[in-house]
Amino acid sequence: MEFSVFTGQANEVTADCLVVTLDQSGALSASAAAVDSASNGFIKARVDEGDIKGAPGKTLLLPAVSGIAARRVLLVGSGEGEASTVTAGKIVQAVAASVASIKGRIAVDLTALASEKFPQAWWAEQLVLAIHAAQYRFTATKPEKEEAPKADALTWIGEDVTTALTIADAKGLGTSWAKDLGNMPPNICTPTYLAEEAERLSDEAGFSCRVYDESELDAMGAGAFVSVSKGSVEPGKIIIMEYKGAGDEAPHMIVGKGITFDTGGISLKPGAKMDEMKYDMCGAASILGTMKTIAELKPAINIVAVITSAENMPAGNASKPGDVVTTLSGQTVEILNTDAEGRLVLCDALTLAIGEYKPQTCVDVATLTGACMAALGKVNSGLFTEDEALATELLSAGQYSGDRVWRLPLEEDYQAGLDSNFADMANIGGPLAGATTAACFLSRYTKDTRWAHVDIAGPAWGGDGTSKNSTGRPVPLLTTYLLNKAS
Ligand code: BES
Numbered sequence: 317m318e319f320s321v322f323t324g325q326a327n328e329v330t331a332d333c334l335v336v337t338l339d340q341s342g343a344l345s346a347s348a349a350a351v352d353s354a355s356n357g358f359i360k361a362r363v364d365e366g367d368i369k370g371a372p373g374k375t376l377l378l379p380a381v382s383g384i385a386a387r388r389v390l391l392v393g394s395g396e397g398e399a400s401t402v403t404a405g406k407i408v409q410a411v412a413a414s415v416a417s418i419k420g421r422i423a424v425d426l427t428a429l430a431s432e433k434f435p436q437a438w439w440a441e442q443l444v445l446a447i448h449a450a451q452y453r454f455t456a457t458k459p460e461k462e463e464a465p466k467a468d469a470l471t472w473i474g475e476d477v478t479t480a481l482t483i484a485d486a487k488g489l490g491t492s493w494a495k496d497l498g499n500m501p502p503n504i505c506t507p508t509y510l511a512e513e514a515e516r517l518s519d520e521a522g523f524s525c526r527v528y529d530e531s532e533l534d535a536m537g538a539g540a541f542v543s544v545s546k547g548s549v550e551p552g553k554i555i556i557m558e559y560k561g562a563g564d565e566a567p568h569m570i571v572g573k574g575i576t577f578d579t580g581g582i583s584l585k586p587g588a589k590m591d592e593m594k595y596d597m598c599g600a601a602s603i604l605g606t607m608k609t610i611a612e613l614k615p616a617i618n619i620v621a622v623i624t625s626a627e628n629m630p631a632g633n634a635s636k637p638g639d640v641v642t643t644l645s646g647q648t649v650e651i652l653n654t655d656a657e658g659r660l661v662l663c664d665a666l667t668l669a670i671g672e673y674k675p676q677t678c679v680d681v682a683t684l685t686g687a688c689m690a691a692l693g694k695v696n697s698g699l700f701t702e703d704e705a706l707a708t709e710l711l712s713a714g715q716y717s718g719d720r721v722w723r724l725p726l727e728e729d730y731q732a733g734l735d736s737n738f739a740d741m742a743n744i745g746g747p748l749a750g751a752t753t754a755a756c757f758l759s760r761y762t763k764d765t766r767w768a769h770v771d772i773a774g775p776a777w778g779g780d781g782t783s784k785n786s787t788g789r790p791v792p793l794l795t796t797y798l799l800n801k802a803s
Pocket residue numbers: 578580596653655656657658683684685686687689744745750773774
């Protein structure tokens with residue numbers, strides 16, 4: 317998308333669609349009033365007749381208003397007073413839904429909505445992301461018969477928000493790519509495919525990229541990773557990309573779970589909706605999406621991005637409940653349930669990458685537990701950390717981006733749930749606090765590192781039937797968090 321900033325009056329801007337606002341009482345914003353007076357009261361007449369009242373996110377598309385330069389006008393309700401996080405989201409999504417499929421240039425005047433909490437740059441960023449989302453289509457396995465019309469240029473009326481627009485466009489690109497990877501069928505999106513995509517991105521962006529294959533990991537002693545991967549004919553991989561934008565400073569690490577299909581293994585999952593377990597690599601997808609955004613923006617920060625990828629299958633040579641394996645850290649694990657495989661592939665990846673790169677901070681993202689989704693639904697991801705500063709940074713990145721996280725406990729008292737009489741720990745706790753016991757398991761592999769775990773089981777995908785779709789989350793969270801660190 318092409319961007320520009322316009323500092324004149326809304327009625328003078330040349331565009332295929334001009335977006336202006338009115339509030340809940342029907343009062344026109346300054347920009348809507350300018351359009352109204354240039355068009356002999358055309359807007360006011362529509363409001364007086366009750367065509368639109370100004371509730372947040374209500375829209376009215378008016379074709380060819382006489383007296384103004386733009387070819388259409390979209391009126392948008394802004395609600396009452398200062399927008400809240402929820403109403404702001406509604407407004408931006410309503411605008412995007414209306415304009416994303418208008419061919420050509422969109423000009424938007426949302427200046428009346430800016431507040432201290434949500435300045436113009438925030439509205440600009442959210443709008444660009446919402447347009448990316450509204451224009452997203454998955455076409456890899458079902459091409460569109462005809463390409464839909466698309467807005468491809470945006471004029472921001474108001475302050476110079478060029479930087480915000482550029483950042484948002486890069487975040488949108490990364491998020492859409494994460495959606496594509498998530499939606500890709502599991503016979504195509506295998507660990508090998510993820511490694512090839514990581515190598516392709518790294519070549520384009522100048523990242524270094526190292527792929528550890530299953531046999532190498534086996535030889536190194538990554539017994540937890542291999543215990544998951546060995547039951548599949550698709551070879552597992554741990555993929556490590558490195559971006560250097562800040563000299564020799566210790567890197568910030570992000571790690572994603574990439575189970576390209578989770579059958580549960582010998583602890584087989586029920587059949588209903590099992591297709592959705594292709595989304596069990598959405599953590600990995602968001603790592604790639606985030607690195608795509610980083611490749612576009614080249615911020616001043618060092619990042620190490622890790623993907624731990626395998627297919628979890630039942631097979632003659634698959635792990636069995638009761639197996640005891642030795643992890644790369646040397647700690648042993650009794651596998652009581654082969655469906656708790658995410659933590660097994662993550663623990664060895666964490667040991668390997670933390671040992672190799674000694675990061676300043678480490679954040680892992682994983683579709684780890686149904687329990688987290690039961691607790692938080694699809695609105696918030698679960699955030700687990702004992703590092704208060706890291707928690708604050710992630711919570712605020714979530715609030716700013718709308719890709720929200722909610723903190724759940726990671727207290728010592730929960731660790732005993734993992735006790736095993738045959739190994740250092742079991743891979744599952746009891747029936748209670750399942751999201752926390754999973755985080756407790758990971759904490760045993762990140763001991764001396766500033767680390768946070770984000771359970772994205774709820775937010776990573778949504779819908780049902782024909783609305784089933786990857787959300788691209790947590791790319792907005794991770795990119796916002798990392799860019800904040802760089803600035
Ligand atoms: N990938 C699943 C978690 C999941 C389930 C995410 C449904 C999103 C929707 C994970 O590997 C898993 O199976 N976890 C088990 C853990 C249990 C055996 C302790 C779960 O949550 O049931």
